[in-house]
Amino acid sequence: MNQIAQTSIQVAELANGQALSIPVFTVGDRNKGPKVYIQANMHGAEVQGNAVIYALLEKLKTVQLNGSITLVPYANPIGCNQKSGEFTLGRFDPITGENWNRLYHDHTHLVVDFAAKYVDASEQVIRSEFKQLLISKTDEILAQPLHQLKTGKRIAVNLQRLAHEADLVLDLHTGPISSKHLYCPEYAQASAKYFDIPHTLLIPNEFDGAMDEACFCPWWQLSEAFSALGREITTTNEAFTVELGSQEHIDLSEAQQDADSLLSYLTHKEVILDSTYQPKPIQRYACYLQDYVAFYAPIGGMVEYQAALGAHIKAGETLVNILRMDKYAQGEALNPITFDRDAIAILHFASASVNQGTELYKLFTNYFEL
Amino acid sequence: MNQIAQTSIQVAELANGQALSIPVFTVGDRNKGPKVYIQANMHGAEVQGNAVIYALLEKLKTVQLNGSITLVPYANPIGCNQKSGEFTLGRFDPITGENWNRLYHDHTHLVVDFAAKYVDASEQVIRSEFKQLLISKTDEILAQPLHQLKTGKRIAVNLQRLAHEADLVLDLHTGPISSKHLYCPEYAQASAKYFDIPHTLLIPNEFDGAMDEACFCPWWQLSEAFSALGREITTTNEAFTVELGSQEHIDLSEAQQDADSLLSYLTHKEVILDSTYQPKPIQRYACYLQDYVAFYAPIGGMVEYQAALGAHIKAGETLVNILRMDKYAQGEALNPITFDRDAIAILHFASASVNQGTELYKLFTNYFEL
Amino acid sequence: MNQIAQTSIQVAELANGQALSIPVFTVGDRNKGPKVYIQANMHGAEVQGNAVIYALLEKLKTVQLNGSITLVPYANPIGCNQKSGEFTLGRFDPITGENWNRLYHDHTHLVVDFAAKYVDASEQVIRSEFKQLLISKTDEILAQPLHQLKTGKRIAVNLQRLAHEADLVLDLHTGPISSKHLYCPEYAQASAKYFDIPHTLLIPNEFDGAMDEACFCPWWQLSEAFSALGREITTTNEAFTVELGSQEHIDLSEAQQDADSLLSYLTHKEVILDSTYQPKPIQRYACYLQDYVAFYAPIGGMVEYQAALGAHIKAGETLVNILRMDKYAQGEALNPITFDRDAIAILHFASASVNQGTELYKLFTNYFEL
Amino acid sequence: MNQIAQTSIQVAELANGQALSIPVFTVGDRNKGPKVYIQANMHGAEVQGNAVIYALLEKLKTVQLNGSITLVPYANPIGCNQKSGEFTLGRFDPITGENWNRLYHDHTHLVVDFAAKYVDASEQVIRSEFKQLLISKTDEILAQPLHQLKTGKRIAVNLQRLAHEADLVLDLHTGPISSKHLYCPEYAQASAKYFDIPHTLLIPNEFDGAMDEACFCPWWQLSEAFSALGREITTTNEAFTVELGSQEHIDLSEAQQDADSLLSYLTHKEVILDSTYQPKPIQRYACYLQDYVAFYAPIGGMVEYQAALGAHIKAGETLVNILRMDKYAQGEALNPITFDRDAIAILHFASASVNQGTELYKLFTNYFEL
Structure with a gap:
């Protein structure tokens, strides 16, 4: 031993x-x-x-x-x-x-x-x-x-x-x-x-x-x-x-x-x-560091993370829903936020409350099988 | 409407x-x-x-x-x-x-x-x-x-x-x-x-x-x-x-x-x-506030929460495992911590790093069906 | 020794x-x-x-x-x-x-x-x-x-x-x-x-x-x-x-x-x-705890503390100036804030940035010589 | 106007x-x-x-x-x-x-x-x-x-x-x-x-x-x-x-x-x-950025800042006293800390409690009249 x-x-x-x-x-x-x-x-x-x-x-x-x-x-x-x-x-x-x-x-x-x-x-x-x-x-x-x-x-x-x-x-x-x-x-x-x-x-x-x-x-x-x-x-x-x-x-x-x-x-x-x-x-996937993309909150709000960790999401799929109760009467209370490219969702932010510009997700893009 | x-x-x-x-x-x-x-x-x-x-x-x-x-x-x-x-x-x-x-x-x-x-x-x-x-x-x-x-x-x-x-x-x-x-x-x-x-x-x-x-x-x-x-x-x-x-x-x-x-x-x-x-x-369970017990970390360490939320645990069952790598060579690195009463685990601390005396769990004791 | x-x-x-x-x-x-x-x-x-x-x-x-x-x-x-x-x-x-x-x-x-x-x-x-x-x-x-x-x-x-x-x-x-x-x-x-x-x-x-x-x-x-x-x-x-x-x-x-x-x-x-x-x-002054008064910021802003520590201030004297640049064009940028009683200024807040309702000063009122 | x-x-x-x-x-x-x-x-x-x-x-x-x-x-x-x-x-x-x-x-x-x-x-x-x-x-x-x-x-x-x-x-x-x-x-x-x-x-x-x-x-x-x-x-x-x-x-x-x-x-x-x-x-003094020196706390402790802001200190003069009550019985409770070069004390840390390695002072060295 x-x-x-x-x-x-x-x-x-x-x-x-x-x-x-x-x-x-x-x-x-x-x-x-x-x-x-x-x-x-x-x-x-x-x-x-x-x-x-x-x-x-x-x-x-x-x-x-x-x-x-x-x-x-x-x-x-x-x-x-x-x-x-x-x-x-x-x-x-x-x-x-x-x-x-x-x-x-x-x-x-x-x-x-x-x-x-x-x-x-x-x-x-x-x-x-x-x-x-x-x-x-x-x-x-x-x-x-x-x-x-x-x-x-x-x-x-x-x-x-x-x-x-x-x-x-x-x-x-x-x-x-x-x-x-x-x-x-x-x-x-x-x-x-x-x-x-x-x-x-x-x-x-x-x-x-x-x-x-x-x-x-x-x-x-x-x-x-x-x-x-x-x-x-x-x-x-x-x-x-x-x-x-x-x-x-x-x-x-x-x-x-x-x-x-x-x-x-x-x-x-x-x-x-x-x-x-x-x-x-x-299965193992890889991407180059330059293709590892941060997705920032386009608006402030309360966030429901929709893309599962490791999920292969398609361009246009919803990453998060951002709740904005202040906009209920005028505007949109519930805002689905999409990403415009195919990607793998690697990680997301730890809190459900975000300021505009908080990093919501990090995503593999242009990924390939290893 | x-x-x-x-x-x-x-x-x-x-x-x-x-x-x-x-x-x-x-x-x-x-x-x-x-x-x-x-x-x-x-x-x-x-x-x-x-x-x-x-x-x-x-x-x-x-x-x-x-x-x-x-x-x-x-x-x-x-x-x-x-x-x-x-x-x-x-x-x-x-x-x-x-x-x-x-x-x-x-x-x-x-x-x-x-x-x-x-x-x-x-x-x-x-x-x-x-x-x-x-x-x-x-x-x-x-x-x-x-x-x-x-x-x-x-x-x-x-x-x-x-x-x-x-x-x-x-x-x-x-x-x-x-x-x-x-x-x-x-x-x-x-x-x-x-x-x-x-x-x-x-x-x-x-x-x-x-x-x-x-x-x-x-x-x-x-x-x-x-x-x-x-x-x-x-x-x-x-x-x-x-x-x-x-x-x-x-x-x-x-x-x-x-x-x-x-x-x-x-x-x-x-x-x-x-x-x-x-x-x-x-099924609905109740307990009186005086029987709602806080369980504090008996030692500092890194915590694996074992008791599931809502779980009915028996006296002597493990609530948490506390890891203490500093004690690996001498002492116990892995410390199962038990509670000495039957209880329902209602909530636990949000972090896995705790000082001695951090509130780990809140537990219903002497609970009854409503 | x-x-x-x-x-x-x-x-x-x-x-x-x-x-x-x-x-x-x-x-x-x-x-x-x-x-x-x-x-x-x-x-x-x-x-x-x-x-x-x-x-x-x-x-x-x-x-x-x-x-x-x-x-x-x-x-x-x-x-x-x-x-x-x-x-x-x-x-x-x-x-x-x-x-x-x-x-x-x-x-x-x-x-x-x-x-x-x-x-x-x-x-x-x-x-x-x-x-x-x-x-x-x-x-x-x-x-x-x-x-x-x-x-x-x-x-x-x-x-x-x-x-x-x-x-x-x-x-x-x-x-x-x-x-x-x-x-x-x-x-x-x-x-x-x-x-x-x-x-x-x-x-x-x-x-x-x-x-x-x-x-x-x-x-x-x-x-x-x-x-x-x-x-x-x-x-x-x-x-x-x-x-x-x-x-x-x-x-x-x-x-x-x-x-x-x-x-x-x-x-x-x-x-x-x-x-x-x-x-x-x-000289020693005293007051009863019930006469030890907290003075909270009536508005949010940047604070110049005017009352010196230990100073005996008269009713109506300025305790602080609160700067509000957002009110420069409309309203008052510089707001002297007074207290309406005689008092001794015992302590003040540690920061110059305050929200409305932050404790600015603690004051002896109804004080007397010991 | x-x-x-x-x-x-x-x-x-x-x-x-x-x-x-x-x-x-x-x-x-x-x-x-x-x-x-x-x-x-x-x-x-x-x-x-x-x-x-x-x-x-x-x-x-x-x-x-x-x-x-x-x-x-x-x-x-x-x-x-x-x-x-x-x-x-x-x-x-x-x-x-x-x-x-x-x-x-x-x-x-x-x-x-x-x-x-x-x-x-x-x-x-x-x-x-x-x-x-x-x-x-x-x-x-x-x-x-x-x-x-x-x-x-x-x-x-x-x-x-x-x-x-x-x-x-x-x-x-x-x-x-x-x-x-x-x-x-x-x-x-x-x-x-x-x-x-x-x-x-x-x-x-x-x-x-x-x-x-x-x-x-x-x-x-x-x-x-x-x-x-x-x-x-x-x-x-x-x-x-x-x-x-x-x-x-x-x-x-x-x-x-x-x-x-x-x-x-x-x-x-x-x-x-x-x-x-x-x-x-x-009088105006200048130094090049490369000569702007950070002085870190050599030990942890409670700090009395001795060098006045703007003071021209001589090599060997005390910058700070660091108090270490844990060393009172054995070791040194009061530790004067010196700097080994002539310098101007430009700024110091905001708190009196420091960990080892906290930046205590920033100092002009090799300074000259402008």
């Missing part, structure tokens, strides 16, 4: 001096095979990943490991304890408004010099040296004087430090009210079929501050930098944002399914050997 | 000077039969009542009315527009913390003098004069210098002014995540069977600031004051808080059912004549 | 399992002389009391103590870490809206039976036994099953447990933007002159949930219960809410002054002997 | 259907002289600009105008009415976390084609045609289907539409607790001396979403695009963010000073002729 070790790292300190730490679990032999990093709950309200990590830990006790896995639940101890009314303030620092998942450090500027220096090195050396470079540059950020690091950056970079040690990174999130979907870098499209996730977003090589991008962009851009020097190397590092479903929700049996799905991917990557975790025969 | 008139009353003014009004709908002849007052959305996140009022208006066009009905959706234009993160800040004024539904005025101190004065009057005179007294005393509050009335009180008393004109009052609310239930004054228990609502809370003659209490307590205490003078009068005024289900949710077809349920009650009260709106043959 | 001991008590647990504790400092010999309890920061934004406790601890090292003092800064680790935007959400639980300082337990129902039982006992026995009763009844609340205690109640009752051991209780608060003022039970009016605080509110014997009331009401009502039995006893227990000035503000040199003021009171009470801490020769 | 016209534009709609508008004031002859656009209160808590606009309107009645001025107070009716506790949630959309002042549209991509097309045109034609292009491209955004425009973008672009008509743009803001300072594009440095503002930040030609950048970047980049084509044109359009002092504060007499300062600039620009509004003989 594989041993699971639990440690913790301190990442924050509150106004009353209370230190805040995150638990870190490790399993497997760090001296052989691929390294994996899995975290959950960077956004405060997105708690289901913690249950998935619980399920993973239980399952990992009995698999045949060819590598090591680091698992971090409760990744953001400030975000996950920040209430705003009854609900957890999900996505941003209540003080600054900054999205907690846009504060990772961009190391992509390192690639050009590195490629020039290692243009003739073996792929093994390249991988090992570039990983070491990412780690040491991240250490440098953490070694700065304390007054140079803001709250969210300190949390993010501490996590990024752990993630850069890994070859495969899974950042577990959820949408507001959401179907399962996967953010997948375009080059890793083939891997998307190993997750039991019906919707895949293919994202380009552009750093926008998120954990997955912080992990795959430097490697992807490194391969492009080598390519520009006339050398082709394979990008074997992969990183995904896994959107598990809806926020503010824990479902332990669903977590079993999600754990199986991640173990299927890790089996494919030979982190786990001889396992029974195999992808399920479901 | 009955005509529906729409007017509005201004109840608030924002920092940029924007006036806020609530729409007021009336139908029927105010010079005959019982008067009814129905409002919705006093708590910002509790929006389904607006959809029920929409459904009621549509249905009321074609019934045979023997009375008049005033309907007020969006009763609290500050509460229903106050976002706190993605969600609507439901129950309290963000500035003061005061529950919007605890700010109605208590007129019960009027009963003793009134009963002494009208001890020999006819019931018709008593009803008419006491109603007029409630209205004029409420008008006095609204006629105070503006600097004596705080935000929530101004909204509440404006609504109360409308409600005191009515004989029957229905205040449409929802729980956080909730089954349907009814707050019913003990003396009106017989009426509870005319609503299609499986759970009834029988509440005592104590004013705690809510709309239903503001409407029925003076009448109930008036009958007791007369009784103390040796005269028995019947309390024909009734007021209920109708909990329609969960907050932050609009369901138009469910609203049809809820409208039918209210019309069944109004048919019973002969506000509507010869109607087909009859109570459904469902 | 007096030794200061630091311990802590755990009062809460967050969603990620983080335990929250409050530090507890004690100084002096608990076996002789009066016992004192001082706490600060029950409301999250009211931080100056922590600085006062810091100053007190430093000064207490070198005084001649005839008694013992327990000091609790950061009394509410949830409240003091709860941000809402840049500011600390001051006064209420963000989840429930409950004022953190209205959750103490009411023990006044114990007095009648106790007085009957001890009607012939010595005052010393009465004091000792009643204190013990308050402590043991508070212990019973804390010994309840965990699921019966909500978050704020657990914090409050843990603090109340410490406070009931004391004879003198000082609860350090601040207003929003505020002059210094003191909440003083009417019977302890003579003590108010020993604080260097120019404004004293005399409060009646009514429990409304606050720490000071939780501490003095049972003793005051006990004396009344004895009085009803024909026996007069002296109420020697005292409890005050000390309003130190404005929230969201730390001023260490002002804290020195405030500490001196509290030590002056403790010298008067002979907790400290032969000290140089004497009341300053300032 | 100059006539002031008041109109309004609707920019938002709330959940209860309430439309929200902003007032728009215009004065002067739009057919001659420079056009000026002045707005205030885009950030909800930054209200002093409304008072400055009030003062400006009063003063503009009697000046000799050679041009026209559009003035928009309450620019963001959602932001300025969004309370979060007692305070106005200042800087970001409570639903999305987006800074309201980062949502303006970037038109800089238009410059290359435009320069190519107009390389031989007169400066007058260039100015007139490019202004028309900016206006028509902004109109196109507003003409999109409603479901493509999010709340904050709709507000921002409506304002930007007005601003593009102007040659000179002043966006009135405040800091949290702040001295007066000016954001000035580097090319307009000479204009900074006409404002009575002691601190000027010189900002580069990079669009980051703010109103001033949205207005000056296209013109600045246009001149660079012409320059690349070998033609030099003068950038006469200017745009500034004017930071008036602290948020949540209205001071009408200070507003008189600020209005005079803006009128001094407008006199310099010959929008006003023969006026007595001249710059005051104060």
Whole structure:
């Protein structure tokens, strides 16, 4: 049976001096095979990943490991304890408004010099040296004087430090009210079929501050930098944002399914050997990030969400009904709102009260089977 | 076809000077039969009542009315527009913390003098004069210098002014995540069977600031004051808080059912004549307010709600599972939490992240069939 | 030099399992002389009391103590870490809206039976036994099953447990933007002159949930219960809410002054002997709680606060100017708002943007020299 | 006397259907002289600009105008009415976390084609045609289907539409607790001396979403695009963010000073002729944006701000004292925190309670006299 070790790292300190730490679990032999990093709950309200990590830990006790896995639940101890009314303030620092998942450090500027220096090195050396470079540059950020690091950056970079040690990174999130979907870098499209996730977003090589991008962009851009020097190397590092479903929700049996799905991917990557975790025969759809469309409330009002999560809606079908009692006597109280393109409804807003311009739905358009 | 008139009353003014009004709908002849007052959305996140009022208006066009009905959706234009993160800040004024539904005025101190004065009057005179007294005393509050009335009180008393004109009052609310239930004054228990609502809370003659209490307590205490003078009068005024289900949710077809349920009650009260709106043959359970128990989180953690809404749970059954990943290596990561009594699970908290001491469930205990 | 001991008590647990504790400092010999309890920061934004406790601890090292003092800064680790935007959400639980300082337990129902039982006992026995009763009844609340205690109640009752051991209780608060003022039970009016605080509110014997009331009401009502039995006893227990000035503000040199003021009171009470801490020769004004008037914004708008804190304003003088740019072309853009009585301006609202009905000022009326 | 016209534009709609508008004031002859656009209160808590606009309107009645001025107070009716506790949630959309002042549209991509097309045109034609292009491209955004425009973008672009008509743009803001300072594009440095503002930040030609950048970047980049084509044109359009002092504060007499300062600039620009509004003989300091340093709390705690606003602090001087009562017995309760460079303290955080990593101060370093 594989041993699971639990440690913790301190990442924050509150106004009353209370230190805040995150638990870190490790399993497997760090001296052989691929390294994996899995975290959950960077956004405060997105708690289901913690249950998935619980399920993973239980399952990992009995698999045949060819590598090591680091698992971090409760990744953001400030975000996950920040209430705003009854609900957890999900996505941003209540003080600054900054999205907690846009504060990772961009190391992509390192690639050009590195490629020039290692243009003739073996792929093994390249991988090992570039990983070491990412780690040491991240250490440098953490070694700065304390007054140079803001709250969210300190949390993010501490996590990024752990993630850069890994070859495969899974950042577990959820949408507001959401179907399962996967953010997948375009080059890793083939891997998307190993997750039991019906919707895949293919994202380009552009750093926008998120954990997955912080992990795959430097490697992807490194391969492009080598390519520009006339050398082709394979990008074997992969990183995904896994959107598990809806926020503010824990479902332990669903977590079993999600754990199986991640173990299927890790089996494919030979982190786990001889396992029974195999992808399920479901239909998988993908679209490019540029075709992932936000639909904003054209009017303010009370919203009945009509398009089911994961539903393939036809152009002209009703997405939502917006109720406007103020218009009952004059105007229209009940307003069916349609979308003019075929689409898959991936997620919708969490509240039924919306201002004009609130994001109601995110939709796959120009989608295709994976 | 009955005509529906729409007017509005201004109840608030924002920092940029924007006036806020609530729409007021009336139908029927105010010079005959019982008067009814129905409002919705006093708590910002509790929006389904607006959809029920929409459904009621549509249905009321074609019934045979023997009375008049005033309907007020969006009763609290500050509460229903106050976002706190993605969600609507439901129950309290963000500035003061005061529950919007605890700010109605208590007129019960009027009963003793009134009963002494009208001890020999006819019931018709008593009803008419006491109603007029409630209205004029409420008008006095609204006629105070503006600097004596705080935000929530101004909204509440404006609504109360409308409600005191009515004989029957229905205040449409929802729980956080909730089954349907009814707050019913003990003396009106017989009426509870005319609503299609499986759970009834029988509440005592104590004013705690809510709309239903503001409407029925003076009448109930008036009958007791007369009784103390040796005269028995019947309390024909009734007021209920109708909990329609969960907050932050609009369901138009469910609203049809809820409208039918209210019309069944109004048919019973002969506000509507010869109607087909009859109570459904469902089982109805009741408990006394003192037996309505809050169950607080014994530990902080991430919560899987196990007891289904409306479920009859047995003593010792699991209410929730609380996940505590920090205890994985030492202690218990997964904590099933049980309740030691038979109960009906009426509602639960809206978020899956809880501090120790957060209210997880509200439960009927010592319940009985109605 | 007096030794200061630091311990802590755990009062809460967050969603990620983080335990929250409050530090507890004690100084002096608990076996002789009066016992004192001082706490600060029950409301999250009211931080100056922590600085006062810091100053007190430093000064207490070198005084001649005839008694013992327990000091609790950061009394509410949830409240003091709860941000809402840049500011600390001051006064209420963000989840429930409950004022953190209205959750103490009411023990006044114990007095009648106790007085009957001890009607012939010595005052010393009465004091000792009643204190013990308050402590043991508070212990019973804390010994309840965990699921019966909500978050704020657990914090409050843990603090109340410490406070009931004391004879003198000082609860350090601040207003929003505020002059210094003191909440003083009417019977302890003579003590108010020993604080260097120019404004004293005399409060009646009514429990409304606050720490000071939780501490003095049972003793005051006990004396009344004895009085009803024909026996007069002296109420020697005292409890005050000390309003130190404005929230969201730390001023260490002002804290020195405030500490001196509290030590002056403790010298008067002979907790400290032969000290140089004497009341300053300032003018002190008082008013009864019923004459402490809230002035609400008669219109919404942007507010210039004109009445200085502590200013004695004459009837008809301008309290605030309310700017209403929407009325520039038609109506009045600049609205001076007056109060129609002589008053002392004690505190005003913290923000310059107000809705109609926001509390702008709290004012002493019918005030008199102490 | 100059006539002031008041109109309004609707920019938002709330959940209860309430439309929200902003007032728009215009004065002067739009057919001659420079056009000026002045707005205030885009950030909800930054209200002093409304008072400055009030003062400006009063003063503009009697000046000799050679041009026209559009003035928009309450620019963001959602932001300025969004309370979060007692305070106005200042800087970001409570639903999305987006800074309201980062949502303006970037038109800089238009410059290359435009320069190519107009390389031989007169400066007058260039100015007139490019202004028309900016206006028509902004109109196109507003003409999109409603479901493509999010709340904050709709507000921002409506304002930007007005601003593009102007040659000179002043966006009135405040800091949290702040001295007066000016954001000035580097090319307009000479204009900074006409404002009575002691601190000027010189900002580069990079669009980051703010109103001033949205207005000056296209013109600045246009001149660079012409320059690349070998033609030099003068950038006469200017745009500034004017930071008036602290948020949540209205001071009408200070507003008189600020209005005079803006009128001094407008006199310099010959929008006003023969006026007595001249710059005051104060010392003015400037630094480049890259030298504007944020100082984050190195530890969590309660903060006494020591460096006065506008103070020139020496390397090693104390910026703040951080109180940590939890460290009283072991460690340091009182922590003076120093900065290691000479600096001017421009603004500090609004609350005295900070988490580790909260921005405490913003500081000019490498500053110089203007």
